[in-house]
Amino acid sequence: xxxxxxxxxxxxxxxxxxxxxxxxxxxxxxxxxxxxxxxxxxxxxxxxxxxxxxxxxxxxxxxxxxxxxxxxxxxxxxxxxxxxxxxxxxxxxxxxxxxxxxxxxxxxxxxxxxxxxxxxxxxxxxxxxxxxxxxxxxxxxxxxxxxxxxxxxxxxxxxxxxxxxxxxxxxxxxxxxxxxxxxxxxxxxxxxxxxxxxxxxxxxxxxxxxxxxxxxxxxxxxxxxxxxxxxx
Numbered sequence: 148x149x150x151x152x153x154x155x156x157x158x159x160x161x162x163x164x165x166x167x168x169x170x171x172x173x174x175x176x177x178x179x180x181x182x183x184x185x186x187x188x189x190x191x192x193x194x195x196x197x198x199x200x201x202x203x204x205x206x207x208x209x210x211x212x213x214x215x216x217x218x219x220x221x222x223x224x225x226x227x228x229x230x231x232x233x234x235x236x237x238x239x240x241x242x243x244x245x246x247x248x249x250x251x252x253x254x255x256x257x258x259x260x261x262x263x264x265x266x267x268x269x270x271x272x273x274x275x276x277x278x279x280x281x282x283x284x285x286x287x288x289x290x291x292x293x294x295x296x297x298x299x300x301x302x303x304x305x306x307x308x309x310x311x312x313x314x315x316x317x318x319x320x321x322x323x324x325x326x327x328x329x330x331x332x333x334x335x336x337x338x339x340x341x342x343x344x345x346x347x348x349x350x351x352x353x354x355x356x357x358x359x360x361x362x363x364x365x366x367x368x369x370x371x372x373x374x375x376x377x378x379x
Contacts, residue, residue, distance in 0.1 A: 172301060172304060172305070172308075173351075174347060174348070174350075174351040175348065175351060175352075176305075177308060178344045178347055178348055178351075180223065180305055180308035180309050180312070181308055181309075181312045181340070181344055182312075182341065182344050182363070182367060183219070183223075183309060183312075184216050184219075184220070184308065184309040184310065184311070184312030184313055185312050185313075185315070185316060185337050185340055185341060185367065186367060186370050186371055187212070187215055187216050187219055187309075187313070188212050188216060188312070188313040188316040188317060188337070189316060189334070189337050189367075189371045190371055191208055191209070191211060191212035191215065192208070192209075192212065192316055192317070192320070192330065192333050192334075193330075193334070193371060206320075209317050209320055209321075212313060212316070212317060213310075213313055213317065216309055216310050216312070216313040217310055219309055220305065220306040220307070220308075220309035220310045221306060223305050223306065223309055224302040224303065224305045224306040225302070227298075227301065227302050227305055228294065228298065228299075228302050231294065231298050232292060232294070235292045235293075236292050238261075238290070239290050239291070239292055241257050241261070242282055242285070242290050243290070244257065245257055245258065245279055245282050246282060246283055251276070251279075254275075254279050255272060255275040255276070255279070258275050258278050258279060258282075259275060312340075315336045315337065315340055316333050316336065316337050317333070318333075318336075319332040319333040319336065320333060337367075338364050338367075338368065341363050341364040341367040341368075342360045342361070342363070342364045343360070344363055345359045345360035345361070345362060345363030345364060346359070346360045348363065
């Protein structure tokens with residue numbers, strides 16, 4: 148019996164594979180854009196004076212919230228494209244330097260800097276040299292700075308994430324005539340969505356889901372309050 152228990156306890160624990168990134172954006176980037184859109188929408192809805200504003204003023208505020216998120220969605224999308232071009236331009240410069248330089252140590256440093264920190268900390272100089280030799284064989288056409296269909300799809304995805312995340316906050320005002328009730332439901336929906344975003348982030352990063360969800364919701368509410376205080 149003890150031998151059987153020892154055999155069972157000595158079995159290796161099942162290793163759970165982390166989530167693989169299959170979409171155009173990483174889970175963190177997608178959730179960040181959604182949170183940004185929620186916060187932007189809340190900065191409008193939370194400034195509605197439910198006791199003094201008429202239905203027309205509430206409608207105008209909601210239209211302004213939608214317009215603001217459309218604008219920021221476009222800004223985010225354009226900045227993503229500019230960031231891609233900037234990053235690829237720098238990568239091209241680094242690759243050209245590595246391919247043409249005789250400064251082996253500098254080439255290793257650039258290659259190491261391009262690797263994830265954990266991987267860079269365990270890779271040897273010999274392995275870095277192998278990577279350098281691999282870069283020498285890359286055709287010139289593959290390091291040209293250009294945008295792909297995937298880049299434009301990603302930019303469009305960023306825009307829609309920011310824009311669509313407005314609707315959960317706005318919808319209660321469209322179907323509920325009592326402004327005070329609509330505002331309470333709108334805020335509740337936003338907090339629930341922030342909680343869900345925290346849950347998804349925790350799943351991606353393998354953190355405590357409850358703690359992360361509550362933390363993200365609290366941080367989101369605090370950011371909304373700070374944005375309103377600063378006149379946003």
